[in-house]
Amino acid sequence: MMEYKYVTNNNLENTQDYMYSQYLGQDFLKQYFESRYAYAQAGTTNAHAAMDELLNICTSSSESFQALKNLYYQINRCEAELPIQLIRLFQKRFEIKKRLYDSYRTNTSIASSSKKYNDLNLYLLLSAILLETYQKTYSLTYLSTFLKINDTLISCGDAMTVEQKQLLKALIWEELKLVKMIIKEKWNL
């Protein structure tokens, strides 16, 4: 069987456009599950705990990091209304370039001059934010971007710290749960 092709050895360098993706039938789903299970095995399943652990030791001070961290805390406060415009802005930023930059021109998707895009904490934070947003809205636009970010993160696995890997594994377990739920629902299984 062919390998799941949307995880390269570094999606930040070999960006995926996902346009007119080839239809491969059920084999494609098997490739996906095989690839995801291979990555997530023996990992934690508690994404919140893994995120807390990561944020406790994280020293990043970039504008995007601070904004995403605040956003993450905000959407995890049960009583808070979802800051959907800001979530959409970060979603758009990722979707346009398949990268997240350290800083952007205010309220735009245009990266500011530094153009650094290798801080994996940004991608982990946005992944967790999109997961929460999908679980609260059931809007598939967030699930689709969540899947793409996770492709990117897995492709950068070699450059991750232990804490980052733990968090990603937990996010992948959450992703698998959602995907299986959708398959069961849409295929009447």
Next chain:
Amino acid sequence: MTLPDIALVAANTARSKAYIQMLVRYSLLPSRCYLLVESEKDFTTELVLDGRRNTDGTEDFFNINESVLDSISKSNIPYEILGTTDINSDKVIQTLRIANEKYFIYSGYGGCILRQELFHIGKEWIHVHAGILPDYRGSTTAYYSILKENMLGATAIFMNERIDEGSMIAVGEYPCPQRCVNIDYIYEPYIRAKLLVKVLKDYSIKGIFPYKVQDNSKAETYYIIHPLLKHIAILGLDNELVVDEHLKRYVFDE
């Protein structure tokens, strides 16, 4: 019937093929076609499909193997080769500015954003978006709509500078195709063409395009769908789907 105020801006794409063939089929001919190609030779490029069929046996879609130029020529529609694939080129803008037609049906290449100047040449741009607006803005909305509502939609709009936010002329809802039909290259262009026919038929009777402004509070923007969700959507169209045992084990593994 030839519609004197209407022109078609077409490219070498499945959507343009669907548009021109359906307009010919329903005898709603544009007065002229402006073709976004370098030369006539560009129309010989074949589109590659992935093996799924061009019909579901119940509905006659369009012939993906017939070139836009062949369809135009067979119906004696006047045309102009624009000499470029770039809708935003100065040459194209100049040509379209002095065109006799007032309305341009836009069917250029996917992913291209029209430059602002094109909205200030005294013409109206009609675009058929493959999704119900404002609920489904953005890309590959057909698949999202199949997953969410088990149907597809299309909306004809007057384009403006903001993507998919123009005033709506008409909305159409369509049933899901059978799994064997290619959605990207056959069914989605076909439903857009179907709505275009309806819009032009109404126009040919009333002489106007009625429109209404979109309610932005209901809007959701979608980006190119992840291939996994696309596969779930396509496979879910098969009412008699037999799920592979290996795959089933993954799905039911807790």
